[in-house]
Structure formats: C-alpha cells, structure tokens
Amino acid sequence: MLLSRRTLLLAPPAAGLAARTAAAAGPMKVGFVYVSPIGDAGWSFQHELGRRAVDAALGSAVKTVYVENVEEGADAERVIRKLASDGNELIFATSFGYMNPTLKVAQQFPKIRFEHATGYKRAANVATYSARFYEGRYVAGMIAARMSKTGIMGDVAAFPIPEVVQGINAFTLGARSVNPKAQVKVVWTSSWFDPGKERAAADVLIAQGADVITHHTDSTAIAQVGEEKGVFTVAYNSDMAKYGPKTCLTAVTHVWGDYYVGRVKAAMAGTWTSGDTWGGFKDGMVKLAPYNAAVPDAVRQEAAAKIAQIADGSLKPFQGPIMDQSGKPKVAAGAAMSDKEIAEMKWFVEGVQGKI
Template sequence: MQKRVVFKLALAGAVTLALSACGDKTEAPKQAAAAAPAKVEAAAGPLKIAFVYVSPASEEGWSRQHDLARIALEKEFGDKIKVTTVENIPAGADSERVLRDLAQQGNKLIFATSFGYMNSILKVAKEFPDVKFEHATGYKTAPNVGVYTARFYESRYLAGMLAGATTKTNVLGYVAAVPIPEVLQGINAYTLGAKSVNPDVEVRVVWTSSWYDPGKEADATKTLVGQKADVLTHHTDSPAVAAACEDLKVPVISYNTAMKKIAPTMLLAGVVQSWQEYYSGRIKAVMDGTWKPDNVWGGIPEHMTNLVDIAPSTPQSVVERIKTAYDGMAKRTFAPFTGPIKDNEGKVVVAEGKQATDEELLNMGWLVDGVVGKVPTSK
C-alpha cells in the first residue's frame, strides 16, 4: 500500500507540487470496535467490487478523482477483480436502491463516495452482512461499514499561501457547498495560509447549499469577482468555478482534480485527493481476510491530499515557502491549526502554543479571522 510521493520543482515549464492525496465528521477518527475480521470464502472468480458516484465520473471533479483511482486499480489487480461503477446517483431513495442492487448482484466490496449516502449504506449493510461497505467522508461505522476521508485542509493551507502571494486586490473568493466542519476546515486553513504570506488578505465566501450545482457555482463565481476577488477557489463538486474563471480571466485554484483542460490559462494549482493507495489496501484486506471497519482520516503523510500543477509563473520564493510548509506537515512538525488563532468575531479558538485536536477540528463551527461573514445556519 506504499506509494512514493515526490515533491518536484520544474526548472522549465510547469511547476508541479506533488504533495501526498466531501463530507462531514462529528467524531474523532478511531479504530472501529472490534469485530473479528471476516474471512472471505474461496471464490470461483474475481472479487466483485462496485463504486457509486454522486456526479458524472467523466466530468472533472469529485467523482472523477475516485474514478481515476478505480482505473488504476483495474490495472493493478487485473483479472483478480471485477469492477462495476454507477454514477450520478443522488442521496436518498436512489442511493439505497442502487446499493441494494449492487449487493444483490454479488459485489462483496462497495465504495460509496458521497457523504449523503450514509443512511442508505447503514440500512443496506444490515441486510447484507457479508458485503463490506466503504463510505467516503462518513463518520458512522458498523460491523461491515468502514469510513474514510482525507485532511483536505492541509493542502488548502498550501493553496492559501499561493493565493495570498498572488492576489493584487487582497480579496480572495471561495465558493463553498454547505457549512459542515470539513468545509469550514478548508476555508479556515486556506485563510490562515493566505495570511501567513499576506496579512492584509481577506476571504469572501459564497455558499451554494449544494455539493453539485454547476449553475449556482458559476453564479457564485461571478458574484465574488464582482466583489473584487481576483483569485478564486471552491469546495464544490463540479468544474463550473474553474470554467467560469477561465471565461472571466481570473486565476483559480481547482478542487478535486487539477482542471488544466477546464482552465488552461487561469489555473494556479489544484487541491486534489489521492485514493488509489487506500483503495488498493482495502481490496487486499478483503482478499486476505483482514478487512475491518476502520475510521481513517489521512493527510499529507498518508499521501491522501495533494497540491498539484502550480503555475510556472509562480515566483520561486513562493514555491519554496510552500515546500517548507509541506515538509513540516509531512513530518508532522507543523499543523495549520496551531495557535494563537482567533475567529472573525475576535474570540480565541486555539490558544497560543496549542494545536487544535481532531475532536475540535471535526466539530468546527466558526470562521477564522480574515473571513468575511458568518457561518450560515439552517432554518
């Protein structure tokens, strides 16, 4: 399951920062309670595996990054596995039906890659105790349900450093889906990274209230540009923000995938995830009978989150500062949420010399100093 990740600085052409890689968490990652690993009965054929995506797998974004891992897995395992993919499946009744159908079809390992699938997974998992389910960005485990996600905020901090060094107006724009802890971690880490290189910067956020709504995401982009934001990023699942930035000629840091084809002239970098190592390890665990329902939250040291394709126009001094921060996170000698940190109402949320605990991060409900606005509340 080991995969070497190398930080590369190109002397000519594109500069690439290959660091190591959507959902809510409300409890700290922990080892799931101790159900004994279930042995897989000898099968006459390949291990049947399924992936369920919330958006089109061919479109740049969240599902595409999972599907790239799936493609790599098929090359890695060859005829030892047989893979089914189902895409564009919304949460709710549709996801429950699809998960049940996949289990009935004999799939023994199902990767469900959207937070909204959680209730459906838990229900179907009870009906099929011999099927193992892996839920991306979830937080509820069961004897045959494991959860996994990445510390996206680590690469967000690095992206913020790049944005803070690039802006001319000192206004950064952020298109965000919903105000859950994972999204707030990203906004706050991005702001902290930006302010580490540019104390005068501010971050403006427009919420779409949806993970995948290209129309709203494009409109939010235009709104932020109208507010003088001259570098944008997003925590949404479509490529609409990158596409709008390319049209408007505004620099953008993409999310989920490096959207070079979507924003060929305006891409500053991409915050991406890397799932292949994790998926490979879970497949091997099913095959050798050691699978158990873990709760995994991996970051840069675990190769689960990346900042890639830094624009070649980026000053070398900026790239070097980003590399230093990356190295610190890779060695766990630096953490983005290290105090003193105040929220944008002046309250100390992380004391000087302290690091925010996983529990505090997973229950984050505040915006850091430098973010304009308040956390939306549900009506």
C-alpha cells in the same frame, strides 16, 4: 465530501471478515457509488481513478462496477442495495449523504463489506475513510495570498458542514500567514455539483473584489470562469489546469488509488477490518497539482517547505493563536486543535466573510 470527522468512533473496529471461500470462485466483485457525473475532473472523477487503479493492480482477480450521478438519500439506498444484491463483496459509497443509506443496507447484508467516504458512523462491516483536505487548503491559501493584488479571495462552497468549513478556515489561515490582512469571502451553492450555480457564485465574488477564487464544489466551472475573466483560481478535487491554462494556479487534489487497492486486497485475504482512515500529505492522499507558470519560484519553494513541514508534523494548520471571525480567541498560542475538534468545526476563523 462532506463531513470529515475522524476519531468519533460509534462502533469499535471489528475482526476481519472471513477470507473468500471456494464458493466465491472467480473474480471478486467490487462496487462504487458516485454522487456526480464522472466527467474528466472533480470529486467523482478522482474516485473513478481509484477504481481504475484497482483494475490495473489486480486485473482478472477483480471485477469492479460503478454507478454515477446518484443523489444522496433514498436513491442512494436503492443503488447500494442493488449492488449488494448483485453479489458485490465490497462496496465503496463515496459521498457524505450516503452514510445512513449505507448503514441501513449493511445491516441487511452482514457478510458484505462496505466503506463510506467522509462519514463518521461505523459498524462491524462498515468502515469510513477520508483525506485531510484542509492540509492542502492551507498551502493553497498561502499561494493565493501571494498571487492576490487586492488581498481579497473568494470561496465557492457547497454545504456548511465541518469538512467544508475546515477547508475555508485552513485556506484563510494559510493566506493570513503571508498576508495578515487577507480576507476570504464565501458564497454557498447548496449543491455539490451545479455548474450554473458555481458560475453565478464566482461572478458575485469577482464583483466583490476577489481576484483569486477557490471552491469546494465538483465541477470545472470555477476554473473556466477564471480563465474567461482573467482571474486566478485554485481548483479542488482534480487538476483543472486544462480549463484554466493561464489562470488556474494549482489544485488541491485527492488520491484514492493506493487506499482502494489496499482495501480490496485486504477483503480478498480476509484481513479487512472496520475502522477509520484519515490521510493527508504524509500518506499521499492529498497533493497539490503542478503549478501554473505564473507562480514565481520563490512561492513554489515556500509551498514545498510548508508541505514538508505539514507532512512531518512540525506545522499544524490549526495551531494557535486562532481567533474566530468575531475576534474571540478559539485556540491559544502554542496549542493545536485535536482531530476531534477539527472534525466538529462549525465556526469561521478571523478573516472569513460569510455565515454558516
């Protein structure tokens, strides 16, 4: 969640911390911190699936624990410090607001490895990781525009930070690639997980004419509202089709299992290093959920082709020409934004109706 930055190294990758010694006999202890309730869908649920993948792959060689619904800030620092004090040798902090608390605790426990999802600050024993969510957003925008009758779509967004802005922009660019007049209206909730606010935001967007709603929030509220009101939705984080069997077109999903298993194995072997990972379609960290029966075959085939092109690098979601919402040129024709520029994105593209 949160600010995807990439390439903004504040600390060089460190050499691998030592392999586990005889004194560390027994299963390796690994901790996870989640910003919202796990539930059965959403951001924290996807990370929980990653934790379960570690258990399934490594069995008795590891002992994983988690703490859910941890607020960003002081509470996060307390929880992360408790996990370190309890002997966890690798700790995954899975929300943007955990960045500074993670670094503070890491300084106090230099022999413990920490990983922070979506942050940009690193240290010798702190690595960062995230996914190129915007790749999925671009294709989802294409699908939404193909299914929209009004050409107006809505986005229920949490916080105006670069990762969220990237998603809104990519969704809009994808929509406009098939409907140049498409518009995307934005309503902010100022919360990662608040079903009530998310529902209210969706109601506002529907009242404003949006007939496809997407979101960058954690609950299943948008899919539920869409089903209740007969409005198409595109879910985020997890497949939420069971909450919108008739109206949820697909979902931009996040897949963390392979990453978590690989990093735990590296920590066990003493080959773990600090650094930054930013994976997308190519790496299997971003996928689209199975399509609703309402999505025509031609749209499915179009989406599959675009996913393949993004994966092989022949299509870049942020390739020019791109104008900002005031009509000012931001990316020239034939040029493409760098990872650093994408990571620092703080402006909306043409077609977005909303303010940062």
